[in-house]
Amino acid sequence: MTTRSISATVAVIGGGVVGAAITFTLAHRGVDVVLLESDSDLAYSASGTNSGVLHTGFDSTPGQLETELIIRSAAIRPAVLDALDVPVIHAGAELVPHQPEDHDTIRELAANAATNGVEVSIRKSDGALLVPGESVTDPVAFTLALAGSAVAAGAQVELNARVVGASTSEDGVTLQLEDGGEVTAKLAINSAGLHADDIARLFGDDSFEIYPRKGEFFVFELPEGKTLDHIVLPVPTKRTKGVLVFPTLDGHVVAGPTAVDLEDKNDWSVRAEAHTEVLEKAAANYPALEGLTPIATYAGLRPAGRDTNYVIGVSDASDKLINVAAIRSTGLSASLGIGAYVADLLPGLGIETTEQQAPTPITDRAVPQGEWWRRTANRHAAAQPTVEQVQR
Numbered sequence: 001m002t003t004r005s006i007s008a009t010v011a012v013i014g015g016g017v018v019g020a021a022i023t024f025t026l027a028h029r030g031v032d033v034v035l036l037e038s039d040s041d042l043a044y045s046a047s048g049t050n051s052g053v054l055h056t057g058f059d060s061t062p063g064q065l066e067t068e069l070i071i072r073s074a075a076i077r078p079a080v081l082d083a084l085d086v087p088v089i090h091a092g093a094e095l096v097p098h099q100p101e102d103h104d105t106i107r108e109l110a111a112n113a114a115t116n117g118v119e120v121s122i123r124k125s126d127g128a129l130l131v132p133g134e135s136v137t138d139p140v141a142f143t144l145a146l147a148g149s150a151v152a153a154g155a156q157v158e159l160n161a162r163v164v165g166a167s168t169s170e171d172g173v174t175l176q177l178e179d180g181g182e183v184t185a186k187l188a189i190n191s192a193g194l195h196a197d198d199i200a201r202l203f204g205d206d207s208f209e210i211y212p213r214k215g216e217f218f219v220f221e222l223p224e225g226k227t228l229d230h231i232v233l234p235v236p237t238k239r240t241k242g243v244l245v246f247p248t249l250d251g252h253v254v255a256g257p258t259a260v261d262l263e264d265k266n267d268w269s270v271r272a273e274a275h276t277e278v279l280e281k282a283a284a285n286y287p288a289l290e291g292l293t294p295i296a297t298y299a300g301l302r303p304a305g306r307d308t309n310y311v312i313g314v315s316d317a318s319d320k321l322i323n324v325a326a327i328r329s330t331g332l333s334a335s336l337g338i339g340a341y342v343a344d345l346l347p348g349l350g351i352e353t354t355e356q357q358a359p360t361p362i363t364d365r366a367v368p369q370g371e372w373w374r375r376t377a378n379r380h381a382a383a384q385p386t387v388e389q390v391q392r
């Protein structure tokens, strides 16, 4: 077997939605780019284990980089989704008040949305907050479509390409792959999710730490004749954003996620007690779930920064590295904004870019359609409780 020897102007490390969106954006700005993914396919980590909700940023804190990039993404996204045939349900979200204090929270959220320029309204009949721009996609199809379009525009995507070493010189960077391969580039972009801190350390950068925040989900089939046509969001409390209920593109309904801080970056299991935790909260806002048995369950690991969020920029340790790390809870929504923000940094590092080109149609990779959550649930099936255990 020959070992890989790859060269490109920019090497993106990590093929989640963030790495795919950066690769997509750079390829469409005329940059010779390679995406390196350690796994056997893209979007097996956080990017394939989330809620698939494309947030508008209505509840995001004004002025933060995260908010700026969610909003920037929302402006870019419709044309990209359309050109690449990525499925979306333009469902809108509803937050229905149950406690007297919820009405104050809803008024505060409406004011926050106005500051962020996001359309919302308050329903007269019950005081619910309506957010028409919130939508649901297939996060795996979304990631694969971005990568597929990048490839059609000239990018390379390398799977089973785990970066285990890095050395820099005045000219650029050399990355060592676990299988003995080597990648040379002028610049590396670190979008390695849960392992972004490990990658940064290869460059002598120990300025941030990533830990996994687990979120557990349950997938349901509604009884005959029953459908859910919008995203059910709980009214948040000071402590938590809570459990949401959302429809999938294939006609199922998902409830989750939990938020459990962990140390083990490989623990994709669903805790047996998660079912009660999730279902109690979900059924309070969507009673149709009461008494239903889930048909599948999965867990996602948010790449959370310890005391930090959205670490994006040139590393202090090396100007051959851009970190794009700690994209904890909104990376699917913000990914195209992140891609544009990162691409804007390149000319300052001596890498020329062109104007952004229109998305290139995908030629050699079909965008999957169907039950993306099943791919996710099957991946870690051995670690999940059985339906009988869940029911107990």
Ligand SMILES: Cc1cc2nc3c(=O)[nH]c(=O)nc-3n(C[C@H](O)[C@H](O)[C@H](O)COP(=O)(O)OP(=O)(O)OC[C@H]3O[C@@H](n4cnc5c(N)ncnc54)[C@H](O)[C@@H]3O)c2cc1C
Pocket (backbone or CB within 6 Å): 013, 014, 015, 016, 017, 018, 019, 036, 037, 038, 039, 042, 043, 044, 045, 046, 047, 048, 049, 050, 051, 052, 053, 054, 055, 161, 162, 163, 164, 191, 192, 193, 194, 195, 196, 199, 213, 214, 215, 216, 257, 299, 300, 301, 302, 303, 327, 328, 329, 330, 331, 332, 333, 334
């Ligand atoms: C429970 C949950 C619910 C969420 N809900 C939403 C939501 O509804 N909407 C939303 O916008 N966001 C949501 N998010 C957040 C979103 O999923 C993340 O912000 C986003 O997926 C982060 O993408 P990423 O590409 O940075 O990381 P990842 O998807 O984790 O990708 C990182 C990739 O790097 C690869 N990698 C790691 N180490 C190496 C190495 N050494 N060499 C090469 N490759 C490597 C990994 O294999 C992985 O594929 C949710 C997340 C979770 C977990």
